[in-house]
Amino acid sequence: MSEEDGDGVDHGPTSSHCGDHTGGETDDRDGTRDLEQVVAAVRDRVDPDEDERTRLRDVADRLMERAETAAAELCADTDVLQVGSTARNTWISGDRDIDIFVRFPPSLDRETLADYGLEVGHATIPDGHEEYAEHPYVKGTVEGFEIDVVPCFRLESASEIRSAVDRTPFHTRYLQQRLDDELAADVRLTKQFLKGIGAYGSDLRTRGFSGYLTELLVVEYGGFRPLLAAVADWQPPVELDPEEHGRETFDDPLVVIDPTDPDRNVAAVCASDNVARFQHYARSFLERPRIDVFEPDDPEPLTEVDLRDHLERRGTTPVAVRFEAPDLVEDQLYPQLQKSLDGITTGLDGRGFDVFRATAVADETAAVLVELAVSERPAVERHEGPPVHVRNHAEGFYDAYADDPDAYGPFIQGGRYVTERDRAFTTAREFLESDRLFDVGLGAHVETALEDGYEVLSGDDIVTLLDEFGSELADYFAPRP
Amino acid sequence: MSEEDGDGVDHGPTSSHCGDHTGGETDDRDGTRDLEQVVAAVRDRVDPDEDERTRLRDVADRLMERAETAAAELCADTDVLQVGSTARNTWISGDRDIDIFVRFPPSLDRETLADYGLEVGHATIPDGHEEYAEHPYVKGTVEGFEIDVVPCFRLESASEIRSAVDRTPFHTRYLQQRLDDELAADVRLTKQFLKGIGAYGSDLRTRGFSGYLTELLVVEYGGFRPLLAAVADWQPPVELDPEEHGRETFDDPLVVIDPTDPDRNVAAVCASDNVARFQHYARSFLERPRIDVFEPDDPEPLTEVDLRDHLERRGTTPVAVRFEAPDLVEDQLYPQLQKSLDGITTGLDGRGFDVFRATAVADETAAVLVELAVSERPAVERHEGPPVHVRNHAEGFYDAYADDPDAYGPFIQGGRYVTERDRAFTTAREFLESDRLFDVGLGAHVETALEDGYEVLSGDDIVTLLDEFGSELADYFAPRP
Known part of the structure; x- marks a missing residue:
């Protein structure tokens, strides 16, 4: 799916609802006919013969x-x-x-x-x-x-x-009893729809909709189209319990109580962004049915020229930590990458580098790529002490800095002692190259991999990521719902 | 008073409590004798003959x-x-x-x-x-x-x-009945102490202790030394009501109900920083009595070389808005300068330039000087839309940006639409030179003055402030309690 696809903007040849309404068999305004045509075309491809x-x-x-x-x-x-x-x-x-x-x-x-x-x-x-x-x-x-x-x-x-x-x-028996040919065909359509928008699969990289969850939803709502209509208006948390036997509460955006197990949320792994994604494309597709929604995005790798263009246009400061990818299955690797990404961005934010956007990618090597909004901090940082009236603490703070020739102050602001003293890191690179990187929350195997060595990329070095992650970077710089 | 004075660090000739304790008339450990000597020396200067x-x-x-x-x-x-x-x-x-x-x-x-x-x-x-x-x-x-x-x-x-x-x-009669010669002498000492630390005066530039307030405090606590001992342990809000007739509550760090008017807080104008300042120097003086606390700071104007040194050492980004000082008495001018300072720093912070420290100064011209921790922002800024499930708002947001060739996204993060679009200002100068400056809260006369024209100084231009504000800048770069 190209960048323009699926954003509700492209009025390509498969869509004609802005066209001529003077006659003909196609009711463009309603879109019903369009949707049926699209569904027929997709079924041609997804139904086994x-x-x-x-x-x-x-x-x-x-x-x-x-x-x-x-x-x-x-x-x-x-x-x-x-x-x-x-x-x-x-x-x-x-x-x-x-x-x-x-x-x-x-x-x-x-x-x-x-x-x-x-x-x-x-x-x-x-x-x-x-x-x-x-x-x-x-x-x-x-x-x-x-x-x-x-x-x-x-x-x-x-x-x-x-x-x-x-x-x-038990799952198979439950569904076999409820899926007739028509609903089974709608399950195939829905699966292909979710694949097309990148929300299919309960693996821990995708954190989307599993096959079983998809089938339950199609059965619950009675088909592909009524499911989309319902999803378009979902108000998370959405709670479904087909057998009305649920006994627990779940803190998830989508809760579907397993018909074969009252204590289990079938959608537990489904991330809120995938719920929102399904909502977005359900609305967009019902408004303007088109076949490309069913086609997974497979972008051309980003070129070096385009990467430089993006960085120049955005004016952000890119940095990356690149290391040997830990030898783990994806369901172990991606949660660890996510944890490392969270830890590194929190560490950078906490030091004032103001993370703009970030991602983690993995293949032979793995990398945490962070775009910063702030490239450099001053040599000094503000350090607030206790309120002056809290005598013990205040005196301790004052005595600690009064003699320091490198500190400004202590002075009083807002009733507290304040001092301005040297910062540990004035650039993100200094922080990422220091041992403090290991104080942020990293996945255990990522931490081990970093201990074996890693590379910090910044500025123009970032283009070296293209050798392995051209497609991931193409996605990153063309973000879509 | 030089920079080192009053910070509890300088062990100059007037202090000897770290000296030889083997004998002699001076009890250095206790400090009593020192304090009496200091008081005698100050009285020599402040008591009219x-x-x-x-x-x-x-x-x-x-x-x-x-x-x-x-x-x-x-x-x-x-x-x-x-x-x-x-x-x-x-x-x-x-x-x-x-x-x-x-x-x-x-x-x-x-x-x-x-x-x-x-x-x-x-x-x-x-x-x-x-x-x-x-x-x-x-x-x-x-x-x-x-x-x-x-x-x-x-x-x-x-x-x-x-x-x-x-x-x-009424004030005069009340105090004349209570001030004997000894307490009157202690009032003079206390006033000189407050002048020395820069906290004397209820004008709206200083927002410190008025003469009447000082006299009430000396009477209430029974003298200079017991006042300092009490102040050292104050836990604001401090509430005193000598005549026990107060009827209202006040939201001030120091409340002294006027003995001649139960509805008035004599200390209403006294800023919390001046209360804290008095606490700091009360402790510091009682621990190490010395004469220089009674001497107002009068720094040498900062030299251009020193200013450049400070800026290089700090690595901050200085900017200033300089304009013709409005023709107002100080009690009108300084609140307006403070309001303008607050408005400008809020405007800069809100645009991501992260104000490090700032001050407002006035003489023939006036200037709001701001040190920034962030010199430049990216060309794009993150713009969060509504949660995707809030359908009406979400669709409006999505439609507004889906067609924008200059915006990245909309994409989904945290269940919301997010877009990255061009920022209005990538430097503080651009903001300060724009009409948006007039959207921040400015004092009315400052706003008029700016409408008549102003200059934005940044980087090396800052040294031009030295022609008028050398002493103020010396204070700014040698902040003390």
């Missing part, structure tokens, strides 16, 4: 049979079921994930469950390899599909679960 | 006789009395003010009172001229003394007064 469905069904059935056979050999009272979007008919054409859950009786101990699970997995996918989430499981590729074979306990209700995977079958 | 008293008495008696004669001719039932410090034996040697009040019966109307007052004044001081306070009165010089002849009403109590001068005779 018969051939894709058949191929997926074939592979899934074959593997489930294998898994059932292997499981039955190990333990009576097991069953196998397919979960996830491909089980619920809500996958987007081209997605190739097949999730097979093998359910064992709850009398099994966890170790045996894990052993049995791996055995069934290897029997199901002979070329598979082991991965580790909450339990170990087997993953592999079969005829182009990505297969997970995951063991779990078969429980009476989701409130008895022992680990997060035990919950999944 | 017999000759000065006699000469003043002679002139005062002669003029009062003349006034009595003239008054009796105009109106029965008048009397004449001397008021002020020379009437109360509390004047400091060298002060040459004789205040003669002519009291007329309250049955007179104000116009007749004024006419009679002037007639008596001219009869008393044939070379005098008329001045105008609340009434017109006659002022003149006789044998080197400054004489005021002021008419007022003779009333039963101070709560019946028709103008401020009617109150003065």
